[in-house]
Amino acid sequence: MQxxxxxxSADFANLEAELRAIGxxxxxxxxxxxxxxxxxxTLGLPVVESLVAVSPIPIDCHLMIEDPDRWAPxxxxxxxxxxxxxxxxxxxxxxxxxxxxxxxxxxxxxxxPGTPWAPYxxxxxxxxxxxxxxxxxxxxxxxxxxxxxPKVAAVxxxxxxxxxxxxxxxxxxxxxxxxEQCAQAGADVFVAGSAVYGxxxxxxxxxxxxxxxxxxxx
Ligand code: DX5
Ligand code: ZN
Numbered sequence: 001m002q003x004x005x006x007x008x009s010a011d012f013a014n015l016e017a018e019l020r021a022i023g024x025x026x027x028x029x030x031x032x033x034x035x036x037x038x039x040x041x042t043l044g045l046p047v048v049e050s051l052v053a054v055s056p057i058p059i060d061c062h063l064m065i066e067d068p069d070r071w072a073p074x075x076x077x078x079x080x081x082x083x084x085x086x087x088x089x090x091x092x093x094x095x096x097x098x099x100x101x102x103x104x105x106x107x108x109x110x111x112x113p114g115t116p117w118a119p120y121x122x123x124x125x126x127x128x129x130x131x132x133x134x135x136x137x138x139x140x141x142x143x144x145x146x147x148x149x150p151k152v153a154a155v156x157x158x159x160x161x162x163x164x165x166x167x168x169x170x171x172x173x174x175x176x177x178x179x180e181q182c183a184q185a186g187a188d189v190f191v192a193g194s195a196v197y198g199x200x201x202x203x204x205x206x207x208x209x210x211x212x213x214x215x216x217x218x
Contacts, residue, residue, distance in 0.1 A: 001183065001213040002026035003206050004060045004169070006193030007051075008042065008140045015047075016054045021202045027060035027082065029171070029191045031140075032075075034065040037089050038138035045074055052079035062110065062171065062191075064137045065089065069096050076105035084108035084131055084169075088115055097126035108169065112137060113145055117154050124162050129189065130155045134182070135172030140193040144173025149185040156186025156218065179209055183216040 004027035010018035019028055030048060035041040052059050058081035063072055068085035069092060076083045076099075083105040090096050090109075097107040106128035111117060113133055124130075132152045135142040152168060159166045170182045171191035179190055190213055192205075199205035 001210055001217065002167075002189045003196075003210050003213075004029040004189055004191045005196040005202065005206060006031055006062075006140065006171070006191050007197070009193035009197035012043075015051060018197070018202075019051065019055045019057070022196060022206055023056045024203050025057055025196075025206045027058050027189070028055050029060045029062060029193075030080070032061060032063045032065060033138065036066045037086065038064045040138045045071075045078060048075055048080060049078045058082065060084070060191075061105075062131070067091075069099075072096060073099045073103045076100045076103035080105055082106040082108055082129065084110050084129070086110045086112065086137070087120055088112055093120070093123055094126050097123065101126075101128075110137075110171075111151070113148055117151050117158070121158050124158055124164065124166060127166055129167040129169050130159075131169040131171055132187070133172055134170050134174065134178075137172070142173055144175070144178040146178070146181060149181055152182065152185035152187050174209075176208060176212060179212050180216040183213040184218050186218045187213075188217075 006029040033040045033042040060082045061080035100107040108129040110131035169189035170187045175195035
């Protein structure tokens with residue numbers, strides 16, 4: 001059970017300190033938004049390079065961008081240890097996952113809430129993680145979509161049948177109130193932005209979330 005706090009809810013003027021504040025987490029989740037694939041704009045490759053250089057924990061880079069076929073592998077080459085692309089934006093997801101792995105990162109494919117899993121199940125051998133979005137991507141602090149839990153369970157079932165080591169990640173509205181149902185459905189990597197950086201003690205929030213997830217493992 002791994003926790004990946006999203007720095008989208010952190011203080012962007014103090015990112016090095018904000019990364020140190022979650023040094024007990026498994027990953028630091030970095031949301032890259034391009035104002036095209038999603039309506040919001042955050043940060044890009046130069047900032048990710050700087051974060052990689054100072055982060056005490058590996059970077060989990062979630063790319064909400066158009067043309068990931070072209071732009072995602074450079075994030076892997078820059079040292080992000082996990083690189084996530086959205087299948088809705090990818091022209092050739094199989095080749096893209098291979099390119100990300102070849103550039104040295106774990107390859108993750110993300111699904112928006114309206115995107116079904118079944119058409120992409122055959123891509124599983126190319127992937128290290130599948131991200132099931134539990135909000136519409138674009139903003140932190142939105143309400144958790146419990147109707148995505150059957151998709152989490154379907155991905156977990158595919159992984160079980162396939163017999164690989166693929167992780168199942170959830171992102172959006174994950175908190176102490178909602179993490180248990182995610183774990184029960186089969187998620188094992190949990191992104192949390194506002195629930196961690198909105199807490200008085202970010203590190204304590206990470207430990208609490210991990211304990212709740214572990215207690216409710218499917
Ligand atoms: C949303 C981002 C999330 C976001 C999660 O598009 O992908 O990573 O930061 O924030 P919370 O946990 O506040 O929903
Ligand atoms: Zn994210």
